[in-house]
Amino acid sequence: MILTYMYNTRSRHFRSREFGAVERFIEPCILLLLSKTPSHGYGLLADLATHCGEKVDIGDLYRTLRSMEMDGWVTSKWDEKQGGRNKRVYKITTDGREILKDAVASLRKTDNLIHHLFTGYQKVFPDAKIV
Amino acid sequence: MILTYMYNTRSRHFRSREFGAVERFIEPCILLLLSKTPSHGYGLLADLATHCGEKVDIGDLYRTLRSMEMDGWVTSKWDEKQGGRNKRVYKITTDGREILKDAVASLRKTDNLIHHLFTGYQKVFPDAKIV
DNA sequence: AATTATATATGATATTAACATATATGTACA
DNA sequence: TGTACATATATGTTAATATCATATATAATT
Numbered sequence: 001m002i003l004t005y006m007y008n009t010r011s012r013h014f015r016s017r018e019f020g021a022v023e024r025f026i027e028p029c030i031l032l033l034l035s036k037t038p039s040h041g042y043g044l045l046a047d048l049a050t051h052c053g054e055k056v057d058i059g060d061l062y063r064t065l066r067s068m069e070m071d072g073w074v075t076s077k078w079d080e081k082q083g084g085r086n087k088r089v090y091k092i093t094t095d096g097r098e099i100l101k102d103a104v105a106s107l108r109k110t111d112n113l114i115h116h117l118f119t120g121y122q123k124v125f126p127d128a129k130i131v
Numbered sequence: 132m133i134l135t136y137m138y139n140t141r142s143r144h145f146r147s148r149e150f151g152a153v154e155r156f157i158e159p160c161i162l163l164l165l166s167k168t169p170s171h172g173y174g175l176l177a178d179l180a181t182h183c184g185e186k187v188d189i190g191d192l193y194r195t196l197r198s199m200e201m202d203g204w205v206t207s208k209w210d211e212k213q214g215g216r217n218k219r220v221y222k223i224t225t226d227g228r229e230i231l232k233d234a235v236a237s238l239r240k241t242d243n244l245i246h247h248l249f250t251g252y253q254k255v256f257p258d259a260k261i262v
Numbered sequence: 263a264a265t266t267a268t269a270t271a272t273g274a275t276a277t278t279a280a281c282a283t284a285t286a287t288g289t290a291c292a
Numbered sequence: 293t294g295t296a297c298a299t300a301t302a303t304g305t306t307a308a309t310a311t312c313a314t315a316t317a318t319a320a321t322t
Contacts, residue, residue, distance in 0.1 A: 019234040020241035021154040023279095023309080028150055028248060035255045042269045051251065053244055057311065062271060085269045085318045103150040104252050105262040107245050110151035113184055114238050114245075117159060120182065121235050124166045131236040154278080154310095173300045188280060193302060216287045216300045 022110065026052055026064055027073075028103040034074060034092040035100065041065055041088065065090055073099050153241065157183055157195055158204075159234035165205060165223040166231065172196055172219065196221055204230050 029052040033044060041062050048056045065088075068074045073096035079089045092100075121128065160183040164175055172193050179187045196219075199205045204227035210218045223231075252259065 018237065019153075019155055019159055020237040021310095022150075022241060022245065023152045023154055024150055025244070025248075032248060032251050032255065040269080041271095051244075051247060053240075055311095058269095059271075059273095059312085059314095060310065062269095066271090083319070084267095087269070100252070101259065101262075104249065104259075106149065106151040107248065108262065109184075110153060111242065111245050113156070113182075114153065114242050116182060117156075117163060117238065118235065118242075120163050121231070124163065128232070128235075131232075131239065152279095171300080172302095186280095189300095190281085190283095190302075190304095191279070193300095197302090214288070215298095218300070 020114075021053075022107070026056065026061070027068060028100060028107065030064065030068065030090075031073065031092055031096050031100040031103070034090055035097065038089050038091040040079070040090065043087070068096070072096075151245075152184075153238070157187065157192070158199060159231060159238065161195065161199065162204065162223060162227050162231040162234070165221055166228065169220050169222040171210070171221065174218070199227070203227075 026048065029048055030044060033039060033047050033051070039047075041058070044065075045056060045058060045061065048061070065074065065076070069076055069090070072093055074090045074092055076088050076090045079087045157179065160179055161175060164170060164178050164182070170178075172189075176187060176189060176192065179192070196205065196207070200207055200221070203224055205221045205223055207219045207221045210220045
């Protein structure tokens with residue numbers, strides 16, 4: 001079938017002006033936190049806010065933890081000792097530490113790309129103030 | 132309705148071991164390249180490979196350019212002068228330059244977060260070699 | 263008794279990324 | 293001449309990820 005191309009096509013979505021969010025940054029952050037000490041979902045929330053940027057969706061966090069467990073990066077068990085609702089406590093595994101190491105290496109490449117862009121930007125706009 | 136929570140729920144997808152890709156990094160890269168000189172989709176491809184990482188999907192690139200045009204970050208017109216197929220040449224707008232400035236600021240925050248993770252990693256694993 | 267904080271989990275949808283294919287023109291070359 | 297390849301733009305479809313909302317549960321506070 002011969003088509004005449006129409007101007008655009010894909011239905012228009014909201015175009016965010018946010019840039020620079022790192023894909024799946026939450027996982028390396030979780031692995032690093034669990035490298036220090038075992039913890040549970042809700043407990044990780046505040047620490048992730050500090051290490052991962054402000055916005056960490058709690059639903060996403062729980063699903064990510066389960067998903068990481070399925071891949072063998074962490075293990076979990078219920079902690080029923082304390083008062084309050086039971087907590088599912090996660091521990092990093094040997095595989096998880098390997099993944100973290102790989103993730104750090106990936107992020108170094110990302111860092112290089114970002115700096116490459118900064119350098120290019122400074123070259124094109126030498127008077128631009130560093131915000 | 133009272134439910135007993137089932138172990139996990141979300142259907143299992145392939146879990147990539149790739150980390151650190153920056154979301155929508157392609158747009159700041161395009162804007163920087165167009166800050167230097169107007170260009171067309173296919174022509175941007177090689178430059179983006181250098182500045183944006185290896186993998187740039189050509190289909191995504193064309194759609195991104197159209198989408199950026201709809202937002203007024205760039206303008207385009209057909210260039211019919213040359214031999215070969217006509218080219219749609221894109222130029223950055225004043226708005227586009229503002230967006231680029233904001234994107235660079237966003238990426239500086241991202242860069243800080245990544246470095247924060249590096250520092251934390253070095254603290255937990257002081258013997259880790261820098262890959 | 264109602265609200266808030268802690269705690270885990272799922273439903274539904276929006277957004278983005280990835281892979282594949284269609285269309286179109288010109289050049290090399292066998 | 294025909295066919296492979298490079299250039300060039302565009303769309304269809306699906307997979308993966310992010311976001312927003314809601315359900316469940318327990319304990320402390322007001």
